[in-house]
Amino acid sequence: MSKNPEFVKFDKVDKSYDGKVLVVKDLQLDIAEGEFITMLGPSGSGKTTCLMMLAGFETPTHGEILLDGNIISNIPPHKRGIGMVFQNYALFPHMTVYENLAFPLRVRKVEKDEIDKKVDKALSMVSLNGFETRMPAQLSGGQQQRVAVARALVFDPAVVLMDEPLGALDKNLRESMQYEIKHIHESIGVTVVYVTHDQSEALTMSNRIAVFNDGKVQQLSNPAELYEKPVNSFVAEFIGENNTFNGEIVDIDKDKCKVKLANSEILANPISVNSKGEKTTVSLRPERALINPSEKMDNMFTGKIEEVIYHGDHTRVRLNLLGSSEFILKVPNSTSNLELNVSQDINIGWNSVDARALDPK
Amino acid sequence: MSSETKQILTTDGIPLEVSLKKAEKKNKIKAFLLVAPLLLFLVITYIFPIGDMFMRSVDDKMITNMLPKTFKAMEKWENLEELPPEEVYRSFYEDYKLLAENQQHGKLGQRLNKEKNGFNTITKKLFRQIKRNKIDESVSIKEQINKLHKRWRNVEYWLAIKRTAPPYTVAKYLKGMDMYFDSDGSITQVEEDRRIHRILWLRTLEIAFFVTLFSFFMGYPIAHLLATLPMKYSNLLMICVLLPFWTSLLVRTASWMILLQQQGLVNDFFVMIGLVGDDNRPEMMYNKVGTYVAMTQILLPFMVLPLYSVMKTISPSLMRAGKSLGGTPFVAFWKVYFPLTIPGIGAGCLLVFILAIGYYITPALVGGASGTLISNQIAFHMKTTLDWSFASAMGLMLLTGVLVIYWIYNKLVGVDNIKLG
Numbered sequence: 001m002s003k004n005p006e007f008v009k010f011d012k013v014d015k016s017y018d019g020k021v022l023v024v025k026d027l028q029l030d031i032a033e034g035e036f037i038t039m040l041g042p043s044g045s046g047k048t049t050c051l052m053m054l055a056g057f058e059t060p061t062h063g064e065i066l067l068d069g070n071i072i073s074n075i076p077p078h079k080r081g082i083g084m085v086f087q088n089y090a091l092f093p094h095m096t097v098y099e100n101l102a103f104p105l106r107v108r109k110v111e112k113d114e115i116d117k118k119v120d121k122a123l124s125m126v127s128l129n130g131f132e133t134r135m136p137a138q139l140s141g142g143q144q145q146r147v148a149v150a151r152a153l154v155f156d157p158a159v160v161l162m163d164e165p166l167g168a169l170d171k172n173l174r175e176s177m178q179y180e181i182k183h184i185h186e187s188i189g190v191t192v193v194y195v196t197h198d199q200s201e202a203l204t205m206s207n208r209i210a211v212f213n214d215g216k217v218q219q220l221s222n223p224a225e226l227y228e229k230p231v232n233s234f235v236a237e238f239i240g241e242n243n244t245f246n247g248e249i250v251d252i253d254k255d256k257c258k259v260k261l262a263n264s265e266i267l268a269n270p271i272s273v274n275s276k277g278e279k280t281t282v283s284l285r286p287e288r289a290l291i292n293p294s295e296k297m298d299n300m301f302t303g304k305i306e307e308v309i310y311h312g313d314h315t316r317v318r319l320n321l322l323g324s325s326e327f328i329l330k331v332p333n334s335t336s337n338l339e340l341n342v343s344q345d346i347n348i349g350w351n352s353v354d355a356r357a358l359d360p361k
Numbered sequence: 362m363s364s365e366t367k368q369i370l371t372t373d374g375i376p377l378e379v380s381l382k383k384a385e386k387k388n389k390i391k392a393f394l395l396v397a398p399l400l401l402f403l404v405i406t407y408i409f410p411i412g413d414m415f416m417r418s419v420d421d422k423m424i425t426n427m428l429p430k431t432f433k434a435m436e437k438w439e440n441l442e443e444l445p446p447e448e449v450y451r452s453f454y455e456d457y458k459l460l461a462e463n464q465q466h467g468k469l470g471q472r473l474n475k476e477k478n479g480f481n482t483i484t485k486k487l488f489r490q491i492k493r494n495k496i497d498e499s500v501s502i503k504e505q506i507n508k509l510h511k512r513w514r515n516v517e518y519w520l521a522i523k524r525t526a527p528p529y530t531v532a533k534y535l536k537g538m539d540m541y542f543d544s545d546g547s548i549t550q551v552e553e554d555r556r557i558h559r560i561l562w563l564r565t566l567e568i569a570f571f572v573t574l575f576s577f578f579m580g581y582p583i584a585h586l587l588a589t590l591p592m593k594y595s596n597l598l599m600i601c602v603l604l605p606f607w608t609s610l611l612v613r614t615a616s617w618m619i620l621l622q623q624q625g626l627v628n629d630f631f632v633m634i635g636l637v638g639d640d641n642r643p644e645m646m647y648n649k650v651g652t653y654v655a656m657t658q659i660l661l662p663f664m665v666l667p668l669y670s671v672m673k674t675i676s677p678s679l680m681r682a683g684k685s686l687g688g689t690p691f692v693a694f695w696k697v698y699f700p701l702t703i704p705g706i707g708a709g710c711l712l713v714f715i716l717a718i719g720y721y722i723t724p725a726l727v728g729g730a731s732g733t734l735i736s737n738q739i740a741f742h743m744k745t746t747l748d749w750s751f752a753s754a755m756g757l758m759l760l761t762g763v764l765v766i767y768w769i770y771n772k773l774v775g776v777d778n779i780k781l782g
Contacts, residue, residue, distance in 0.1 A: 055685055077684040078693070090682035094700045103696070104686035155687065 004068065007033035007191055008054065008159060013063035015049050015215075023049050025215040027063070031193060036185050038194045038202040041212030042238070047195050050212075051161050054193065056080050068158065078107075083152030083160040083190075087167055089144045091136040097123070097147050098132035104155040122154040125184060142173045149181065159191045166201065178204050199239050203227065211235050227285075232272060233358040236283035243289070243327050245282040246360065249273050257357055262323045267298050267352035272359045279360035286316075286330045288354040297349035303327060305344045315340065321348060411760070418754035421530040424472050427465065428456045432526040438519075445519050450503040453522075454496065457484070461491050476542075477521040483510045533754035538562075558738070558755075565734040568652055568724075569717035573664075573710050575657040580664035580709065581702075587665070588672035602665050610659065614726045617655040621645040621727065647729025655723045660716055664709040671705030707774045715763050735759060 008031035015024040024046040031037050039047035052058040054065060056077030064071050072080055083104075092100050101119040110118070123129050126146035136144055145165060152160050162181075166174045182205045185192050196202055202209050203223040211218045211226065211234075219226060219235045230236035233244070245266065251258035257270040259282055268282045290297070303321035314330050317340055321327040329348070331340065340346075369377040425432065430452035438445040460466045466488050473480035486509050490496055496505055507514045524542075535541055535548060539556040543549040550556070583602065587595050605613060620626050628642045637643060645651055675698065683693030721736040728734070735755065742752040 055681075057681055057684075076690075077681070078687050078689050080685075081687070082685060084682065084685040086678045086682055088676060088678060090676065090678040092679060092682070092697055103683070103688070107686070107688045107692055107696075151686065161685075 003033040005032045006030045006066070007035075007068055008193070009066040010050065010054075011064045011066060013050075013053065013060045013065060015046070015053060015058065016061045022061075023215050024053075024060075027215075027217065029210060029217060029220065031191060034189045034191055036182070036192045036194065036205060036207045038196060038206035038209045039212055040196060040199060040202040040209050040238075042197060045212040046215040047197075047210075047212040048163060051163055051193060051195050054159075055082055055084050055161055081155075081157050083155065083157035085148045085152045085160065085162040085165045087164045089136075089148040089165075091144055091147055091151070093136055095135075096132065097128070097134050097136070097139070100136070100147060101151050101154050104151065108155060118154055122150040125153070125188075126150045126180070141169050142177065145169060145177060146180075149184065153184070153188070153190065157190070159193060162192065162194045164196050165194075166196075166198075174201070175204075181205065203239070211238060213238070229271075230283065230356065230358070233281045233283060233361050236356065236358060237361075241286050241328060241330075243284045243286060244361070245284075245322065245324065247280060247282065249276050249278045249280055249357070252276055256352055259357060264301075264322050266322070266355065268355040268357040269353050271356045273357050280357045281359065281361045282355050282357050284350060284355045286328045289327075289329055289348050289350040291329065291331065292347050293349035298352045299355065300347065300349045302345055302347050305340060305342050305346065308340050308342060319346075319348070411757075414753040414756055417750050418533050418757055419529045419531060420750055421525070421532075422528045424469065424525045425528045427460060427469050427472075428453065428522070428525075431456050431522065435523050435526065438523070441520065441523075442516065444503070444507075444514065444516050447501055447503045449519070450501075450506055454491075454498075454502045454506065457487060458491055461488055472525070473522065476525055477518060479512055480518065480521070483512045483518070486510055533751045534758065536751060537755045537758050558735075561733070561735045561738055565718055565736075568649065568656070568732075568734060569714050569720075571653060572656045572660060572717045573714045575653065576661045576664040576713050577706065577710060579657070580661055580668055581706075583661075584665045584668035584672055584705070587669045588675070589677065599669075602662055605659065606662055610722055613659060614655055614723045617651070617658070617723075618646060618727055621651050621654065646727050647732065649728075649732045651727035651729070652724045652732035652734075655727050656717060656720060659723060660713045663712045663716060667708035667712065668702065668705040671702055671708075675701050703774070707770070711767070711770055714766065718763060718766075719759055 008029075010027045010029040013024055013027040014022055016022050027046075027050065029050075039050060041047045049058060053060050056072070056075065060073060064073055066072065067080070067082075092103065095103065098119055101122055102115050105115045105118060119132070120129070123131065126149055128143060128146050128150065131139070131143065131147075136147065139147065148165065149162075152162075165181075166177050169177060178201055181192075185205075194202075194205065203226075206223060208220060208222050209226050210220045213234050219231045221229075226235065227240055230239060236242050237244075245259065245261055247259040247261040247266075249257055249270075250260045250265065252270055252273065252275060255269065257268055257273060259266050259268050259280060266282065268280075273280050293300075301321055303319035305317055306320050306325055307318040309316040309318075312333065314332050317329040317331060318325070319327040319329060327348075371377055371380045431449060434449045434452040435445065438449055457466060457469070460469055466484065470481045470484040473484065487506065490505075490509060496502065512518050532542060537558055539551045539559045540548050541551060583598070587598055587602070589595075590598065618625075622628070623642045623644065623646075625645075627645060628637075631637045632639050632642065645654070679697055679701070680693050683697040684690065688696065718734075719736050720734060721740060724732055724734045725737050725740070728737070736759070739752045739755045739759070742748045742755070
């Protein structure tokens with residue numbers, strides 16, 4: 001079976017609610033069949049609006065949305081055949097678990113036997129067999145969440161949308177649900193469009209992540225690339241932790257550039273800078289800077305420890321380095337632990353390839 | 362031993378339960394004192410008047426007090442097939458003589474005449490004999506009275522007197538249902554063309570039912586709008602719904618009279634658009650139409666508010682879920698939204714129905730002859746005929762009716778499912 005790489009297509013979609021502000025600007029996004037794609041972004045970035053347009057609860061102000069090659073902008077929600085998991089689950093409180101799951105099948109006039117079979121299968125998928133006669137209020141948050149997932153999948157939709165479905169769960173449950181949803185996706189191969197503002201959730205679950213900000217997709221790539229190679233300072237800032245230096249390009253080469261900071265110079269990897277004199281923000285992941293590096297690195301500096309915070313599996317060290325006292329280091333908790341004390345001076349080094357010179361903040 | 366180990370002691374050695382009770386006692390007293398004024402108010406303004414109403418409705422003490430000796434003597438009258446013994450006659454004579462001296466004999470005659478026709482004549486005859494001192498107390502009173510009129514020799518009349526002995530009667534309640542005690546004491550219906558109360562009861566139920574229905578069909582969409590519109594508009598709409606509350610009931614009813622009368626605005630409009638001829642204006646007031654229109658408008662907020670408070674709690678994502686799962690907008694509404702509003706529907710309908718069933722001012726003003734309700738009849742007896750015991754009886758029947766409706770509703774829907782706000 002060949003997968004359609006443009007199974008869901010947003011084609012130059014604009015959306016405005018009040019005619020003054022565009023919540024979604026010129027969105028161009030292709031989602032492949034069977035893909036798990038996450039729309040990630042801060043609140044108000046337009047990600048939920050995109051989801052609602054796909055579900056049919058909002059209409060694009062301009063542009064078209066295509067599902068499997070067909071324009072769906074004029075198809076009402078109930079005819080789109082898109083499953084949806086809502087933020088607060090939206091289980092029907094007056095129906096049992098069985099009735100909740102049977103609802104999409106009953107409105108499709110599926111035979112009673114067939115309904116029983118499908119409901120049973122969907123419930124076993126989320127390991128909730130035996131809960132058929134419970135009311136939603138009698139279930140825990142995690143169980144309600146599973147029922148909501150099962151209900152969105154029970155009628156075999158081509159696409160399932162999930163709008164921050166794990167937002168209301170506690171941390172441990174959220175993590176286990178992340179794996180569970182991921183496994184369900186892998187086993188049935190449905191296309192999933194997932195919306196969240198939790199970056200670790202996005203990194204854990206997705207094939208690809210679309211980072212939204214200000215109504216635009218800032219970067220669309222797989223989790224590793226998104227983390228390792230952010231294309232602009234917003235993405236670098238939003239995904240994971242990040243040390244930044246603001247400066248000006250004084251020398252630029254093909255794969256190296258020299259950035260002048262307030263009172264020193266560092267070497268960086270030019271990503272979105274082209275010429276001398278440009279302002280830039282250099283982004284460096286904390287784990288890419290090493291203490292007393294054994295090998296030769298092209299950026300070597302000495303900093304003073306300002307604060308040491310114990311985090312269990314790692315220790316965070318805040319340094320005063322190159323005129324900034326916000327430089328963060330992550331030291332993994334290992335047997336060869338270093339002695340780290342406040343106001344101690346330490347040597348720090350990193351490779352210029354990991355220091356990405358991006359657009360200025 | 363085991364009970365000792367179970368008992369938990371606080372640090373100062375007092376059992377925990379005792380300590381807890383002591384600690385809560387103060388709170389309980391405080392809570393009671395806080396509700397005490399309301400309790401007192403309810404007792405004075407609600408429980409006492411209803412009790413008084415009840416006593417009044419069944420009170421039949423007047424005759425009991427008029428014939429004390431007779432009723433006492435009648436207790437020894439065992440063979441009810443035959444005329445009572447001499448003692449009863451003598452007691453009756455003595456009671457009656459006392460009444461005659463106090464000019465109270467007429468009342469007795471009327472009261473007994475209600476019980477059995479023909480009493481008026483024979484008591485008046487007895488009165489004349491007493492006045493002329495024709496009764497000789499030294500010989501048998503029974504024979505003298507029996508000689509006065511053949512009805513005195515009829516045991517039926519004596520039985521009728523005996524029936525009035527108990528100080529309480531349900532006759533007023535029977536009257537409220539167009540029934541009465543026959544001369545032989547059995548319950549009988551009044552003739553068909555005089556069954557006025559039954560018509561009124563049925564009409565009251567009918568009007569209350571339709572007013573509830575109309576306000577439901579009008580209130581539901583309004584409440585839905587209120588619950589879903591953005592705050593800016595829903596506040597305005599809410600004011601429109603509440604506006605009638607801020608206007609006096611009398612003013613509102615009067616304004617309906619202006620609108621609905623034959624030369625009124627609505628009729629003018631119908632004539633203007635050619636719906637009806639100028640010489641053929643329909644009657645929209647002083648009949649059921651007027652009652653329906655005015656009562657529905659006045660009671661509408663009582664339907665809208667409970668519905669609104671329930672709808673406000675229904676997450677809009679439920680309807681969306683219904684639609685995204687493949688339900689048409691109608692199916693999503695009918696299977697998802699509507700069942701969730703049932704508590705509000707229950708509360709609204711119960712509220713409107715109960716208010717409508719005892720409605721008074723509006724039907725009195727716009728109802729005319731065919732649009733008045735049982736409450737108007739009650740008012741009529743309170744103010745015009747001054748038959749307070751009958752008015753009380755009907756009032757209590759109305760109250761019982763409401764309680765029965767509440768009970769049925771509880772059986773059908775469950776009171777726990779009501780949500781008033």
